[in-house]
Amino acid sequence: MIGGFPNIARAQEKKLRIGVYGGYFKDTFDAEIYPDFTAATGIAVESVAEPTGEVWLIQLQQAEKAGKSPVDVSMMAGVPVIRGINSGLWAPLDPKKMPNMKHVKQNLVSSTASGEVAAVAATSWYITLVSNTEVYKEAPTSWKDIWDPKYKDSLGLLANVGNSYLLEVAAKVYFGGINHLDTDEGIRQAAAKVGELKPNVRLWYRDEAQFEQALKSGEIPMGQYYHDVTGLAIKDGFPVRSTMPAEGGIYDYGSWAATKSSALDLAHVYIDYMSQPSIQAKLARKLGSAPVVDRALTDLTDEEFNAVSSSIDPITPHYKMQALKTDFINQVWSEMLQG
Numbered sequence: 001m002i003g004g005f006p007n008i009a010r011a012q013e014k015k016l017r018i019g020v021y022g023g024y025f026k027d028t029f030d031a032e033i034y035p036d037f038t039a040a041t042g043i044a045v046e047s048v049a050e051p052t053g054e055v056w057l058i059q060l061q062q063a064e065k066a067g068k069s070p071v072d073v074s075m076m077a078g079v080p081v082i083r084g085i086n087s088g089l090w091a092p093l094d095p096k097k098m099p100n101m102k103h104v105k106q107n108l109v110s111s112t113a114s115g116e117v118a119a120v121a122a123t124s125w126y127i128t129l130v131s132n133t134e135v136y137k138e139a140p141t142s143w144k145d146i147w148d149p150k151y152k153d154s155l156g157l158l159a160n161v162g163n164s165y166l167l168e169v170a171a172k173v174y175f176g177g178i179n180h181l182d183t184d185e186g187i188r189q190a191a192a193k194v195g196e197l198k199p200n201v202r203l204w205y206r207d208e209a210q211f212e213q214a215l216k217s218g219e220i221p222m223g224q225y226y227h228d229v230t231g232l233a234i235k236d237g238f239p240v241r242s243t244m245p246a247e248g249g250i251y252d253y254g255s256w257a258a259t260k261s262s263a264l265d266l267a268h269v270y271i272d273y274m275s276q277p278s279i280q281a282k283l284a285r286k287l288g289s290a291p292v293v294d295r296a297l298t299d300l301t302d303e304e305f306n307a308v309s310s311s312i313d314p315i316t317p318h319y320k321m322q323a324l325k326t327d328f329i330n331q332v333w334s335e336m337l338q339g
Contacts, residue, residue: 015044016266019071022049032286072262075254078319081119091260092116097268100275103293121292124253126227133239135221143173143245151200156211156223159204161333165250165317166194178318195336228288244310251314284308
């Protein structure tokens with residue numbers, strides 16, 4: 001038994017291949033997480049940069065057919081987790097081997113129809129209302145503000161239906177909640193409401209850096225963006241702010257999942273390690289991500305917590321709709337943008 005992680009006693013190969021999103025994400029895990037994990041467990045880490053979204057899911061599915069997974073644990077977004085569950089890709093995870101999983105908010109643990117754990121939340125982040133403080137002296141307070149005619153030709157909004165979550169925003173703000181998106185008619189109504197934003201939108205952006213530069217300069221002085229990245233821009237002295245709207249920020253998260261041909265014994269140890277409140281607090285400080293455990297379990301100060309998270313009930317993406325009605329919502333979204 002090593003360092004309080006008993007389940008590695010039987011593990012043959014003490015090396016774990018871990019996939020996380022490339023760039024800043026991977027750099028932070030490489031520097032701040034993996035060395036301490038290895039010190040605590042004796043398990044060496046091979047760090048793998050994975051693409052976001054569906055591309056990695058398809059690669060994992062193809063590798064699994066050949067019986068050889070490229071990694072043992074992957075960080076996966078909400079929709080690929082559901083697709084992986086539906087296709088039987090993920091290995092069932094044993095909560096008994098992950099005692100720290102009890103700290104993770106239960107609505108962030110993904111299960112199969114039969115109740116087996118398929119994925120456990122890894123880290124989370126917010127999309128908020130951002131604005132340039134030199135252009136707008138007063139901060140917006142509500143998602144409703146982006147519909148206000150005074151912001152004509154001023155907004156930068158995410159262009160893809162799959163990561164902007166503007167259907168969910170419209171559903172919560174104008175139609176009583178995201179359950180409004182459970183029907184095709186509800187989706188069409190929400191898309192029509194988003195369509196009313198078009199006079200206010202200067203840029204529907206796919207390139208995050210493009211909007212970030214325009215926000216900093218004041219060229220596009222308002223929009224939706226990542227709370228943590230905006231916080232870094234504020235630290236660098238740029239005249240920008242991030243506002244948690246009264247209806248809540250958009251709360252998105254990544255989950256740990258493992259395929260059936262991976263080293264499951266070691267994967268359990270890693271997911272258990274990452275589910276510790278102390279590690280979640282460390283990610284908040286080093287990565288700028290929001291904890292997937294209750295704030296009370298961490299030692300984060302008010303300032304540290306508010307820099308990455310919020311106590312306001314968030315807008316949560318309707319992953320089930322996104323996964324099961326992808327073609328339909330893409331069609332409705334395209335019609336809205338072109339109409």
